[in-house]
Structure formats: structure tokens, C-alpha cells
Amino acid sequence: MAYLLQSLTEVSKSVAAVKARKSLLLLTEDRLPFRDFKPKAHLHQAAAAAQESNLVIYTLDTAEQKPASEGVLAALAVETGGQAFYNTTDLGEALDGIESELSNYYVLGFYPSHSKSAKEPPKIEVKTKLSGVTLRYRKTYKDTGPVDVLAGSAQEQRLLQSLTSTPSSPLSSQLPLSLRTAYFYASPNVAQVAVSACITRGGLQLKKKGSEVANAVNVMGVVFAGDGSEASRFSDTVNIVLPKEQEEMFRSQDFLYDNSFKIRPGRYRLRLAMADDSGKIGTIEHEFSVPAYMEKTLISSSLIVSQRIRPLPQLIQNLQTQLLEEGDPLIFGGVQIGVPVDSHISREAPATFFYRLYNLSSQDGLTAKAQLINEQGKAFAFPALALDNAKVIPLEQGEAIVGYNLSFKNVQPGKYKLAVVTSSVPGNQSTTSQTEVTVE
Numbered sequence: 001m002a003y004l005l006q007s008l009t010e011v012s013k014s015v016a017a018v019k020a021r022k023s024l025l026l027l028t029e030d031r032l033p034f035r036d037f038k039p040k041a042h043l044h045q046a047a048a049a050a051q052e053s054n055l056v057i058y059t060l061d062t063a064e065q066k067p068a069s070e071g072v073l074a075a076l077a078v079e080t081g082g083q084a085f086y087n088t089t090d091l092g093e094a095l096d097g098i099e100s101e102l103s104n105y106y107v108l109g110f111y112p113s114h115s116k117s118a119k120e121p122p123k124i125e126v127k128t129k130l131s132g133v134t135l136r137y138r139k140t141y142k143d144t145g146p147v148d149v150l151a152g153s154a155q156e157q158r159l160l161q162s163l164t165s166t167p168s169s170p171l172s173s174q175l176p177l178s179l180r181t182a183y184f185y186a187s188p189n190v191a192q193v194a195v196s197a198c199i200t201r202g203g204l205q206l207k208k209k210g211s212e213v214a215n216a217v218n219v220m221g222v223v224f225a226g227d228g229s230e231a232s233r234f235s236d237t238v239n240i241v242l243p244k245e246q247e248e249m250f251r252s253q254d255f256l257y258d259n260s261f262k263i264r265p266g267r268y269r270l271r272l273a274m275a276d277d278s279g280k281i282g283t284i285e286h287e288f289s290v291p292a293y294m295e296k297t298l299i300s301s302s303l304i305v306s307q308r309i310r311p312l313p314q315l316i317q318n319l320q321t322q323l324l325e326e327g328d329p330l331i332f333g334g335v336q337i338g339v340p341v342d343s344h345i346s347r348e349a350p351a352t353f354f355y356r357l358y359n360l361s362s363q364d365g366l367t368a369k370a371q372l373i374n375e376q377g378k379a380f381a382f383p384a385l386a387l388d389n390a391k392v393i394p395l396e397q398g399e400a401i402v403g404y405n406l407s408f409k410n411v412q413p414g415k416y417k418l419a420v421v422t423s424s425v426p427g428n429q430s431t432t433s434q435t436e437v438t439v440e
Contacts, residue, residue: 005043008024009049012046012055013049014312021054026076028059029062047076047080051079059084060088061084062087071086082136083097101136124137125139148234150218150237156220159235160220163222163283175199175281175282177197177198177272178198178342179196179197179284180339180341181196182194182304182339183288183290183301184301184302185356192262193263193288194339196256196339196340197257198341199274201255204255204276206250209241211243211244213246215240216276217237217240217257217275219273220233221233221261222270222271224268224270224271226266226267232262234259240255256341265290267287268288270287271285272284298357298359298430298431300422300431301329301356303418304339304352304355304435305418306354307345307346307352308338308340330354332354337403343436347413348409350405350407351405352403352405353370354401357399357400359429360394360398360424361398361424362424366423367387367423368402368404368422369423370382370419370420372416374416375414380416382406411439413440416438417434417436418434418437419433420432420433
């Protein structure tokens with residue numbers, strides 16, 4: 001049962017990128033009463049992941065047993081707003097009931113009055129004056145997006161103090177951190193900034209808890225505008241719980257953290273602090289800028305050159321890009337693009353070039369020309385690349401996603417400035433994207 005619930009948690013996370021309401025039918029012949037189920041944390045984790053992903057779970061148990069009032073399957077269904085069917089081999093009747101429910105429902109909206117930093121998920125209660133009616137709905141919900149999880153807590157005060165740097169008290173470096181950002185326009189006046197941070201491998205130590213190892217990482221980021229005022233803030237807690245046999249693999253890898261926030265174009269400083277439950281703190285500062293959005297001119301987002309590529313779960317790989325890109329601008333062609341925490345590129349594997357275009361008048365004749373310039377001013381040009389349908393996904397209102405692979409195999413190791421000129425010949429448009437890379 002624990003394995004089943006862990007699998008449900010992963011499925012929920014897999015479909016989280018699809019923002020619409022989703023449903024899942026779980027069919028089983030083996031039902032376990034909730035009161036006899038020992039690792040209840042797996043159940044709560046599975047239900048929370050489904051709620052966060054807007055996933056309704058329906059369960060169908062065909063075992064010939066007397067239904068228990070508190071079963072694992074019932075708990076999953078109730079917590080997510082679904083329904084549990086017990087002790088039946090009439091699949092048609094159960095499926096008809098589910099289809100009818102999915103075709104007839106109300107959508108209610110409200111403005112929450114609670115703080116997003118609330119420790120417990122807010123509870124929901126829906127009532128009706130109609131008689132003979134059974135209401136099914138989620139009993140709790142969870143706010144999504146970058147929220148101030150640590151607001152008002154002792155952890156917040158500790159991390160804020162660590163972010164206050166003076167000549168006599170520099171930024172803390174007990175945990176070795178790296179940090180990078182990338183921007184994408186959500187609208188002409190608002191940009192979505194992706195944050196990628198990392199604790200270098202070996203920096204986090206896991207503590208043994210029974211048959212598992214664990215740690216908890218508190219994260220706080222504060223964004224300052226050019227005048228020193230606070231422009232944005234986010235905080236988070238990442239709980240790490242792993243089987244003991246995975247500890248060695250965890251130690252050999254960097255601990256990666258991703259988040260995002262929205263902000264107006266301008267110049268900013270992001271200060272980020274991360275602390276583990278042993279008391280170690282690491283802080284880092286990163287300057288970035290979001291250029292003003294130019295109307296009626298071909299412009300681009302940040303240029304991302306990454307070898308941190310992860311295939312999307314098969315459940316959602318074939319969904320239309322429009323269903324996925326709204327919440328995550330780093331999705332292309334069935335893969336998730338990771339913002340690299342540093343500029344290092346290995347010559348042993350191709351690197352993915354990824355960016356978005358805005359105000360594109362025509363996709364026809366679209367080309368990309370990439371050029372490297374080393375520290376001595378010597379240039380190395382990649383062959384011009386025709387951006388066909390496999391490399392460009394058009395969206396609405398002149399926006400397009402561009403992604404392609406280039407090899408650095410013939411590039412000498414060193415530090416370079418990279419410039420990519422994207423041109424549309426029929427539309428007489430061009431834009432230049434730039435970044436820095438270190439080829440190894």
C-alpha cells in the first residue's frame with residue numbers, strides 16, 4: 001500500500017503542469033482499512049499532492065469485503081473531492097456514476113481571508129438548503145505559486161538576519177550556494193523570473209530517522225529594486241525524506257531548488273538564504289535585470305543554454321503545449337528545461353538553446369546564428385540554423401518557443417560570451433540574445 005501511495009504522489013506531481021481540473025480512477029481488489037495502515041504519512045502526502053495538482057481521485061474496490069468506514073481509498077477520495085466505490089463488480093454502474101458526476105458540477109470561487117503562511121491547509125465547507133442532496137468537494141486546499149511560507153516564523157527572522165550584510169558581518173557561507181535567474185514576459189508590464197539555486201554536493205548532511213534519512217531546508221529570497229526598496233519576496237521549506245539506501249547517491253549530487261516570481265521590468269538584486277535543520281546557513285546575492293518590453297518589435301526572453309534537461313512524465317508528454325506553458329515557461333517538446341545554476345557547459349554532450357520570442361510577425365524563414373567570443377576577442381561561429389517546425393512552437397499573439405541542440409565538441413575550453421541572432425526574413429525582424437558560458 002505504501003508503494004501505491006508513493007506512486008499516486010508521483011502521478012499527481014506529473015500532471016501538476018496541466019492547470020485544468022483533472023480526474024483519476026484507481027481500480028483495486030485489495031482494500032486496507034485506514035486504522036490498520038501504519039505509514040499514514042504516505043497517505044497524507046498522496047492526498048496533499050493531489051490537492052495541489054487539482055486532481056480528483058475516484059476509487060473502485062472490487063474486493064468482496066464489508067466496506068470499512070475509514071479506509072485508505074475512502075480517505076483519498078474524500079480529501080480530493082472524489083468518491084469511493086466498494087464491494088462491486090459492476091464496473092459499468094460505477095463508471096456511469098463517475099461520468100455523470102464529472103459532467104455535472106458547480107465551480108465556486110472566493111477570495112481567501114487567511115494568510116498564505118498558514119501552517120495548516122485551510123478547510124472548506126460547502127452547504128446547501130436543498131434536501132436529499134449529497135455534496136462532494138475537497139475539504140482543504142493549498143495555495144500554489146511562490147508564497148511566503150515562513151512569514152512570521154522564527155525561521156524567517158533567522159534567514160532575514162542572515163541576509164543583512166555589513167562590512168563586519170558578510171553574507172554567511174556555511175552552505176556552499178550557486179544561483180541564477182532567467183526571465184520570460186508574462187505580459188508587456190510583467191515578467192516571470194525563474195530562480196535556480198543549488199547547494200553543492202556534500203553540503204547537506206542527512207540524519208537517520210528509523211529506516212529513512214532526512215533533512216529540511218528553509219529557503220528565503222528577497223528581491224530589492226535599484227532604490228533599495230523590497231520588490232518581491234518568497235520563502236519555502238523543502239523536506240527531504242529518503243530510504244537509507246539512497247543516502248550515498250544523494251551525497252554525490254547537488255541539491256537543486258527551483259522557484260519563480262513575477263516582477264515589473266527593471267534592475268534588481270536577489271538575496272537568497274538557505275538553512276538546514278542542523279543550523280547551517282548559506283547566503284548568496286545575484287544581480288539581474290529585465291529589459292523593458294518593446295511593443296511591435298521582435299524581442300526575446302533570457303537565453304538559456306542548458307544541459308539540465310529532464311523528460312516530462314509520459315502522462316503529459318503528448319498534451320498540447322498550450323495546456324502546459326501557462327504555468328511553466330520552461331517546457332518544450334516533451335522536456336523540462338532546467339535553468340543552469342552556473343555557466344559551465346561540457347563538450348561531451350550537446351547543449352540545449354532555449355528562449356521565447358515575442359511580437360513575431362512570421363515564422364517563415366526563421367533562422368538562428370550563434371557566435372562565441374573568447375576573452376581574447378576571437379570569434380567562433382556556429383553554422384546558421386533554420387528554425388523549422390521541430391525547433392519552434394508558435395503560441396498566441398506573436399509569441400513562440402524556440403529550442404534546439406548545438407554541440408560544443410569543437411570549441412576550445414574557456415570562458416566565452418555567447419550571442420544568438422534570431423531573424424525572420426519575410427518579416428524583416430531580428431533580435432539578439434546573449435549570455436556567458438564556460439566550456440569544459
